[in-house]
Amino acid sequence: MVQESSAAADTKIVRRQSKAAQHVSVDICVVGAGISGVSAALEAARLGRQVAIVDGLPTLGGQAVNSIIGTFCGLFANGTHGHQFTYGIAEDILRDLGKIPGALYRRHGPVTTVVYYDEIALGRWVEEQIRAAGITVILGAVLRDVHLDGRRVKELELATRYGDMRLSATGFVDATGDAALTWQAGFACRESASRQVYGTQMVVLENIDEASHPTREEIAARMMEKGEAYQLVRRNAVSFVIPGRGIAVLNMTHTETPLEPLAAAKSQLEGKAQADRAVQFLKAEFPKCFGQSRVRAYGNPGIRQTRWIVGRHQLSVDEVRNGTRFPDAIGRTAWPIELHDHGAGYVWQTFPEDHTHYIPLGSLTPAEADNLVAAGRCIDADLAALSSVRVMGPCIAMGAAAAHALDLAGSGSVHQIDIASLGRRLHDNLERNDAQPRSELSAEEKRHAEEKRQTERTHA
Numbered sequence: 001m002v003q004e005s006s007a008a009a010d011t012k013i014v015r016r017q018s019k020a021a022q023h024v025s026v027d028i029c030v031v032g033a034g035i036s037g038v039s040a041a042l043e044a045a046r047l048g049r050q051v052a053i054v055d056g057l058p059t060l061g062g063q064a065v066n067s068i069i070g071t072f073c074g075l076f077a078n079g080t081h082g083h084q085f086t087y088g089i090a091e092d093i094l095r096d097l098g099k100i101p102g103a104l105y106r107r108h109g110p111v112t113t114v115v116y117y118d119e120i121a122l123g124r125w126v127e128e129q130i131r132a133a134g135i136t137v138i139l140g141a142v143l144r145d146v147h148l149d150g151r152r153v154k155e156l157e158l159a160t161r162y163g164d165m166r167l168s169a170t171g172f173v174d175a176t177g178d179a180a181l182t183w184q185a186g187f188a189c190r191e192s193a194s195r196q197v198y199g200t201q202m203v204v205l206e207n208i209d210e211a212s213h214p215t216r217e218e219i220a221a222r223m224m225e226k227g228e229a230y231q232l233v234r235r236n237a238v239s240f241v242i243p244g245r246g247i248a249v250l251n252m253t254h255t256e257t258p259l260e261p262l263a264a265a266k267s268q269l270e271g272k273a274q275a276d277r278a279v280q281f282l283k284a285e286f287p288k289c290f291g292q293s294r295v296r297a298y299g300n301p302g303i304r305q306t307r308w309i310v311g312r313h314q315l316s317v318d319e320v321r322n323g324t325r326f327p328d329a330i331g332r333t334a335w336p337i338e339l340h341d342h343g344a345g346y347v348w349q350t351f352p353e354d355h356t357h358y359i360p361l362g363s364l365t366p367a368e369a370d371n372l373v374a375a376g377r378c379i380d381a382d383l384a385a386l387s388s389v390r391v392m393g394p395c396i397a398m399g400a401a402a403a404h405a406l407d408l409a410g411s412g413s414v415h416q417i418d419i420a421s422l423g424r425r426l427h428d429n430l431e432r433n434d435a436q437p438r439s440e441l442s443a444e445e446k447r448h449a450e451e452k453r454q455t456e457r458t459h460a
Helices: 035-046 062-066 089-098 119-132 180-184 216-226 261-285 317-322 383-387 392-409 419-425 427-431 443-459
Strands: 022-031 051-054 104-108 113-117 136-138 142-149 152-160 163-174 189-191 203-206 238-242 247-251 294-298 307-309 329-333 337-342 345-349 357-360 372-374
Touching (some): 022 035, 022 392, 035 062, 035 089, 062 119, 089 113, 089 392, 113 119, 163 180, 163 392, 180 372, 216 238, 216 261, 261 294, 317 357, 329 392, 329 427, 337 383, 357 392, 372 392, 392 419
Parallel strands (some): 022 051, 051 136
Antiparallel strands (some): 104 113, 152 163, 189 307, 203 294, 238 247, 329 357, 337 345
């Protein structure tokens, strides 16, 4: 039994006045710890820069981990075994998670290769990589103010539950998703005035019967037939199985994603209510697969697009469709136009196997700022163009490009860096074409390939 000494074991304290904000100074500050922000932070650290990464959540990983997206999309060229587009931390993740049984699964086709991943394994990978790189981490932080010196961001004011902070840096990355840093700095941003882009409440179901999982076409047909009876908002949705784990990840809801606090909280609750109705639908309509299933986890709200920067160049859907190769290209992908602009479904327009489209540095650089680069879903693009470049593969490429652009700029302007030097640094993400190993196709892959050939014959 532990006996306390006669002296008090603790100290009574009373808050009488505000403490001075703690100050941190680094070379490069990344605001937003999703996949693009993590890519930027790790790349900057590998360049020998002192780096800080800031996020409003109490954990790293952003949507990639905490919204349970579960898939690396846009990482490979089209076709069942298209070559890899993005390297850097993407290559590291595929290598390291590939060593963990069940942490990665590649689904080849019918459009492209999508990599399913265990979000717990990815989350720990991110944490360990950030820790090993010696990056300063500030979590649970609210951006209160941004101080400028002309066209340069100089310092951020942050509020955390542990006290206020000031963070100064030579260069900044806006990987917030909502362009929060750019917006708070007073630089011009864009919002859609005419069309809503919907988010998704992801859900993980466990204890499913994998062998009985219906096809996407079967789920979509049943949702169109009976969706009204279950009060489903979205009628064209996805349930995908992580093979060998007895779980399915549901992408079956459409929720509004407002930038107003009360409306955002209300929408989050509505998203989970939609998810519950989707689970009820699956259990009742496909009982052999889902009848004994239960919800293992609800992700944080998944957000596709809200507010974005005004860059030196706005990427257009015509440039995406034409595969325009920009002089200042920093990344590439071939992901389809995937625009979730109506509640019941979404636009899905695929590209040929030889298609590639590119992202210019001008879409990452706010026109009014010299030391700020955006990465991820808040770069400058029209709605349809952004829907094809906001997925994981190109977001990793954007993060790497942001780090290199700021490294090249130093105390100068990102608008005046040597673009040829940037291109040489980003060579792998622009030119490297490592082929994927071609093992024997699974039965599912063969079926998808045959469905694709049938579709192509019909359209021909």
